[in-house]
Amino acid sequence: MKRRQLIIALGSLPMYPLLASRVFADEKPAVAKVEKLVLSEEEWRKRLTPAQFDILREEGTERAWTSPLLKEHRKGTYHCIACDHPLFSSETKFESGTGWPSFYAALPNAFETKLDFVLLLPRTEYHCARCGGHHGHIFDDGPEPTGKRYCNNGLVLKFIPEEA
Numbered sequence: 001m002k003r004r005q006l007i008i009a010l011g012s013l014p015m016y017p018l019l020a021s022r023v024f025a026d027e028k029p030a031v032a033k034v035e036k037l038v039l040s041e042e043e044w045r046k047r048l049t050p051a052q053f054d055i056l057r058e059e060g061t062e063r064a065w066t067s068p069l070l071k072e073h074r075k076g077t078y079h080c081i082a083c084d085h086p087l088f089s090s091e092t093k094f095e096s097g098t099g100w101p102s103f104y105a106a107l108p109n110a111f112e113t114k115l116d117f118v119l120l121l122p123r124t125e126y127h128c129a130r131c132g133g134h135h136g137h138i139f140d141d142g143p144e145p146t147g148k149r150y151c152n153n154g155l156v157l158k159f160i161p162e163e164a
Contacts, residue, residue, distance in 0.1 A: 034109050034129040037083045048082060055153045056082055056133030059125070064099025067154025072101075076161040084158070085130035086110065088150070094143055101157060103150040104142040113138070126150065 039047070044057050054060035069078075078088040078101075087110040088103045096102035109129055116125040116137065124138040135152050142149035 032109055034085070037131045039131075044082070049155075051155055052081060055156050056128075056131075056135075059134040060153075061136075062100075062153045062155045066099075067101055067157075069101045069154040069157055069159060070099070072159050074159075074161045076159055077107075078103075078152075079158045079160060080128040080131060080133060080135070081156045081158045082133045083128060083131035085128050087128065087135070087157070088152075090159075090162075096142070096149055096151070098149075098151060100136065101152045101154045102142070103152065104144075104146045104148055106150055111135070 041057070045053055048056060051060075051062065055062060072090075072093075074090065076090050077086050078090070078093075079086050086107050088106055092103045092105040094102055094104060106126075111126040112129050112132075113124050113126050116123045125134065126136060126138055127134050133156060135150075135156055137151050139149040139151060140147055
């Protein structure tokens, strides 16, 4: 964590009790327990590219409009690049105009969430339920039926097309 992020996070702590109930009010608990994949930092570095490591293990963000998955429109499933855990169905992908692959719903047991105060205002950050890798943030400006937008870093997704 960078020093600036730490200072902002610590300064935001007094707001946490007021905001946590609002942010997590509509989060649904996981239906089944997911077996965790735990590796050392060295093992993660061997398994991932430097950019993937930055996003998944250090909560970085790829540049907008750089993901080849923005133009992916086939039917299939999006998996975590680090552990192959299924995360999203292509049925829930939509064009958000933000520059990152966006989805209005995740598959069951795909993610765990936490509150993020890096930009002062609280955001819901989501991590792969299996390996704990950071994927992005959930916003309340998505389409129906959920009204949610899972804004995902494309570099940390693997698309598996549906067989015809």
